[in-house]
Amino acid sequence: MATQAPQKMDFEQWKEGITKAVGDPKWNAWDCDIQMAVNEYNRHLSSTAGYVSLDWQLIKAMLWVETGANNSQWNSKPMQIGVTGDPGLSSFLSNDEGSDLILPPAWKGRLTTGSVRSIPTHNIHAGIGYLLMRMANFEFQTVPASDPKVYEVTVKRGDSLEKIAKAQGSTPETLKRLNPKAATLQPGQVLRYQKASVQRVITGWRSISANMVAQRYNGGGDPNYARKLNHTLSLVRSAKAVACAQ
Amino acid sequence: MRTIKLTTLALAACIPLWSLATEIIPQPDERALREECSAHSQAGMRDCLARRLADSHKALKQAEEQAASALGQWDEDAKYAAQAKARLSASGKEFTQYRDAQCSWLASLAGGAAGNATEIRRLSCAAALNLGRAAQLRDATSELPLK
Numbered sequence: 001m002a003t004q005a006p007q008k009m010d011f012e013q014w015k016e017g018i019t020k021a022v023g024d025p026k027w028n029a030w031d032c033d034i035q036m037a038v039n040e041y042n043r044h045l046s047s048t049a050g051y052v053s054l055d056w057q058l059i060k061a062m063l064w065v066e067t068g069a070n071n072s073q074w075n076s077k078p079m080q081i082g083v084t085g086d087p088g089l090s091s092f093l094s095n096d097e098g099s100d101l102i103l104p105p106a107w108k109g110r111l112t113t114g115s116v117r118s119i120p121t122h123n124i125h126a127g128i129g130y131l132l133m134r135m136a137n138f139e140f141q142t143v144p145a146s147d148p149k150v151y152e153v154t155v156k157r158g159d160s161l162e163k164i165a166k167a168q169g170s171t172p173e174t175l176k177r178l179n180p181k182a183a184t185l186q187p188g189q190v191l192r193y194q195k196a197s198v199q200r201v202i203t204g205w206r207s208i209s210a211n212m213v214a215q216r217y218n219g220g221g222d223p224n225y226a227r228k229l230n231h232t233l234s235l236v237r238s239a240k241a242v243a244c245a246q
Numbered sequence: 247m248r249t250i251k252l253t254t255l256a257l258a259a260c261i262p263l264w265s266l267a268t269e270i271i272p273q274p275d276e277r278a279l280r281e282e283c284s285a286h287s288q289a290g291m292r293d294c295l296a297r298r299l300a301d302s303h304k305a306l307k308q309a310e311e312q313a314a315s316a317l318g319q320w321d322e323d324a325k326y327a328a329q330a331k332a333r334l335s336a337s338g339k340e341f342t343q344y345r346d347a348q349c350s351w352l353a354s355l356a357g358g359a360a361g362n363a364t365e366i367r368r369l370s371c372a373a374a375l376n377l378g379r380a381a382q383l384r385d386a387t388s389e390l391p392l393k
Contacts, residue, residue, distance in 0.1 A: 010285040017285075066361060068287040080288055080361035085368075088360030097358070130360045219359020221366035222291055223277065224284045 011224045018064060018232055022239050026069035030078060032244035033121045034059045037128050044104040045132065048202045055208075057241075059128055061232035062213065065225065066127075075120060079127025082116045089116055092130045098138045098200055102129050134216040137204040142173040145195035150178065155189040164191065171196045273381050276352070276374040280366060292362040295369035302376035309380035310338060316387040334383075345375045 021027060038056040045051045059079075066080040067073050073080070082089035092099045093111065103111075107125060115122040153168055161172040170193040175182075178192040206212055210233065214225040222228070274282070283294035313334055320327045349371035356363035 010282055013285040014287075064287070066287060067289045071287055071289045073289050077289075083289075083292075083362055083365075085365040086361055087364065088358065091358065092360075127360065134358060134360075216358075217360055218288070219356030219363035219367075221280070221356055221359065221361075221363030222284055222288060223280055225288075 011227060014224070014228060015231055018068070018228070018235065021064065021068060021070075022235050024069055026074070027239065028242045029069065029074075030063060030120065030124065031056075031060065031242045033124055034063070034128075035244050037121070037125050040104045040106070041102070041128055041132060045102070045202075048136075048205070050204045052205065052208070054128070054132065057236045058208065058213070058229075058233060059124070059131075061229055061236050062127070062131075062217070063124070064232045064236075065228045076118050077116075077123045078120050079123050081123060081127045081130055082113065088130055089113060089126060092126060092133060097133060098136060098202070099129060099133050101138075101200065101202055102133045102136065131208075131213065131217050135206045135208055135212065136202045137206065138200050139203045140198050141201050141203075142171045142196050143199045143201065144174070145169070145197065147195050150192050150194055152190050152192055155185045155187055155191060157187045159185055159187075161185070164193070168193055169195050169197070171198050173198075273377045274374060276367075276370040279370040279373055283370075288362045288366070292365055292369070295366060295373065299369045299373040299376070302373040302380070306376040306380045306383075309383040310334075313383040313387045316390050316392070319390075319392040321391045321393045341375075341379055345372055345379075348375065 035056045038054050038059060042053045046053070063078045067078050073083075077083060080086070081092070090113070091097050093113065093116075100108075107129075111122055111126050111129075116126040117123070151168065153164055155164070161175050164170075165172045165175055174196040175191060175193050178194065182189065182191060206216070210226040210229040213229055214220065214222075218225040279295060279298055280291075283291045283298065286294050314331065317327055317331050317334065320330070322330075349368045352371045353364045353368035356367055
């Protein structure tokens with residue numbers, strides 16, 4: 001019961017601080033860098049199924065919720081990805097969770113642990129990329145190779161679709177599609193196949209909202225994260241943004 | 247009638263236990279600590295919780311020293327006082343192990359989040375457990391009859 005009262009007070013205290021920040025000369029400090037990065041991601045991902053362009057103002061609001069200009073890390077890690085104890089950056093840079101599909105080609109190889117931790121624009125790029133990676137729905141699917149030619153292979157004793165697919169640079173799904181009647185393999189049987197591989201692909205996107213950012217980017221560490229983000233976003237939208245060269 | 251009498255006696259027997267119980271000061275749980283530090287940005291919140299953890303370590307150390315001192319002055323046979331001291335020390339070690347494992351698990355509930363979420367959860371958990379343990383030690387030894 002003793003913990004009920006401070007909850008409101010602390011959120012109100014934070015709200016007061018962020019409302020004052022609107023008049024801060026640093027309020028628009030990262031606007032152009034954010035816009036540039038968001039535009040790059042939007043261009044790169046626009047062709048994926050169900051992608052809705054990311055709103056750069058949401059990222060600006062995130063920067064203020066994550067650090068804010070009064071924090072010393074505003075000039076190095078404004079989105080806080082890569083701070084000590086954060087597993088997020090290493091999973092983003094490892095490409096194990098789909099970041100290779102998210103990151104625009106021009107940024108591949110440019111982001112490193114060191115650069116994300118010290119160069120604010122790199123931190124912003126990594127933060128946005130990580131957020132998008134967490135919003136994407138991925139699946140492993142058969143992706144045809146650029147070579148459209150249909151090849152043939154003769155089944156040997158002990159073969160299976162998996163074994164043949166592996167040996168021929170194809171996938172069991174491709175073999176099944178091209179040989180619908182080959183339910184049981186017989187030695188001497190001729191199967192058709194195309195070159196293909198199983199790859200991670202983006203199949204859709206979660207709808208990006210303050211609650212979703214709190215859940216997928218913040219991980220519920222701050223119980224007031226979504227409220228903070230919504231409040232800051234309303235301030236960002238009502239204030240004047242700087243004009244940036246495109 | 248007999249049942250009523252027995253119930254009344256049973257209730258009466260409980261009353262002194264309640265009235266004699268040491269007043270327990272509620273300790274903030276880990277969520278309450280996160281709420282308190284939520285007045286800051288995420289970076290500031292982490293710093294705030296790191297300070298709360300440092301304070302909780304001090305509070306725990308002080309409570310451990312006070313508990314050991316109380317056992318040293320306990321008006322009890324030396325054999326039992328020594329046994330209680332040894333068990334206090336052993337429970338302190340086990341507590342540290344439990345705290346670290348529990349807070350590591352709680353931190354993992356941040357899932358694949360980026361930034362400070364994992365540390366925010368770990369720091370608030372460890373601070374809350376330290377404060378709880380300190381309160382337990384104080385409560386347990388506050389009423390020991392001293393020599």
